[in-house]
Amino acid sequence: MVMMHNMAVGDANPKPMIFAIMRNGHEVIRGAMMDIRRLLDGDCDYTTAKHEWELLSRWQNLHAAMEEGCGRPNQGPIGFFK
Numbered sequence: 818m819v820m821m822h823n824m825a826v827g828d829a830n831p832k833p834m835i836f837a838i839m840r841n842g843h844e845v846i847r848g849a850m851m852d853i854r855r856l857l858d859g860d861c862d863y864t865t866a867k868h869e870w871e872l873l874s875r876w877q878n879l880h881a882a883m884e885e886g887c888g889r890p891n892q893g894p895i896g897f898f899k
């Protein structure tokens with residue numbers, strides 16, 4: 818679900834609330850870290866924990882690029898906070 822700002826029903830030009838989107842991204846990171854912790858603390862399921870860590874790492878890299886940009890001109894997002 819994407820949070821919208823100043824959007825009336827039927828509005829053709831919704832305005833996403835960037836901070837709400839980024840906050841949801843932080844919740845994904847926190848939730849994934851808790852899931853990994855449970856996998857390691859509970860059944861010591863290292864295989865699944867490693868897979869979840871790899872997915873989290875990919876998401877974290879994407880999220881960082883959304884926040885700060887990728888550092889390569891004309892190669893990707895410039896970052897919401899730049």
